[in-house]
Amino acid sequence: MKENIKSLLKKLNLYHPLQSGYRSSLSFIRNQYLRFVYAKYKTLPSPTNLPPPYQCNFCNSTYTRFVPEYPSPDIAPSINNNTVIAGYGSNVYCPNCLSKNRERLVKAVLQTRLSIDGKRILHFSPEKHLFQFINKTSQVTTVDISPGFYRNIDDSILYADATNLPFKNDSFDILIANHILEHIPEDIGAMKEMFRVLNAKGLAILQVPYSETLAATLEDRKINDPARQAALYGQKDHVRIYAISDYIQRLQQAGFNVTILTPQILMPFRIYAIQENESVFLCSKQPR
Numbered sequence: 001m002k003e004n005i006k007s008l009l010k011k012l013n014l015y016h017p018l019q020s021g022y023r024s025s026l027s028f029i030r031n032q033y034l035r036f037v038y039a040k041y042k043t044l045p046s047p048t049n050l051p052p053p054y055q056c057n058f059c060n061s062t063y064t065r066f067v068p069e070y071p072s073p074d075i076a077p078s079i080n081n082n083t084v085i086a087g088y089g090s091n092v093y094c095p096n097c098l099s100k101n102r103e104r105l106v107k108a109v110l111q112t113r114l115s116i117d118g119k120r121i122l123h124f125s126p127e128k129h130l131f132q133f134i135n136k137t138s139q140v141t142t143v144d145i146s147p148g149f150y151r152n153i154d155d156s157i158l159y160a161d162a163t164n165l166p167f168k169n170d171s172f173d174i175l176i177a178n179h180i181l182e183h184i185p186e187d188i189g190a191m192k193e194m195f196r197v198l199n200a201k202g203l204a205i206l207q208v209p210y211s212e213t214l215a216a217t218l219e220d221r222k223i224n225d226p227a228r229q230a231a232l233y234g235q236k237d238h239v240r241i242y243a244i245s246d247y248i249q250r251l252q253q254a255g256f257n258v259t260i261l262t263p264q265i266l267m268p269f270r271i272y273a274i275q276e277n278e279s280v281f282l283c284s285k286q287p288r
């Protein structure tokens with residue numbers, strides 16, 4: 001869309017509603033199509049089925065396969081050469097509700113490791129299924145630097161710069177930032193803010209794409225060109241690929257105690273078609 005039309009629509013407060021409507025329509029059509037195509041993989045929930053079917057923990061549908069997503073050719077070398085655990089794979093989207101693997105993983109962790117009832121939760125850049133789940137029983141605040149993009153998910157979303165959060169110290173019991181920090185140049189500043197607004201017994205789930213083979217985080221402050229960022233970091237709006245050890249060190253530098261739920265520990269959740277080699281980073285103020 002031409003920039004001048006975009007800015008006119010923004011002035012008239014029409015840009016985000018139109019864009020949300022467009023995205024929702026596309027998503028609806030894609031969903032109908034996938035339900036049709038994947039109908040042959042649908043199974044009845046049965047623990048005796050072999051091989052065991054995958055089950056979506058949002059809509060409870062079971063399929064022998066979910067919808068794959070692989071990196072496009074412009075980003076594939078960066079993802080593959082650095083073996084980045086970035087959410088791609090053979091079972092990513094639920095064909096029935098379009099939940100994504102990373103949402104299903106966080107839900108499984110929330111359900112088994114935490115009690116969310118009545119808790120104050122800060123959810124960055126809210127993902128639809130995850131937001132709808134936590135919003136049933138918790139007091140959820142959602143934020144983003146471009147809140148207009150998320151109004152169709154939560155119309156009360158607030159503007160917030162993660163490096164300068166508009167909340168008092170100790171405001172939240174749980175923080176969810178699912179693939180946020182790799183977008184933020186001053187990531188340690190954002191981590192310190194997350195630490196500040198989390199209460200003493202609180203817990204933050206801070207997921208990012210990361211590499212277990214890179215010795216050092218791949219980043220260069222001088223690069224701010226989307227095409228180069230896509231080629232180097234695997235997404236046009238990412239500013240780095242974390243080396244896992246450096247990611248943990250940065251979280252610790254911000255003050256967090258980091259507990260890692262390894263793929264071994266997360267094995268029981270594989271039925272939810274999660275990314276099988278992904279770890280979960282549980283961050284707390286006090287040692288757990």
Ligand SMILES: [Zn+2]
Nearest residue numbers: 056059094097
């Ligand atoms: Zn589903």
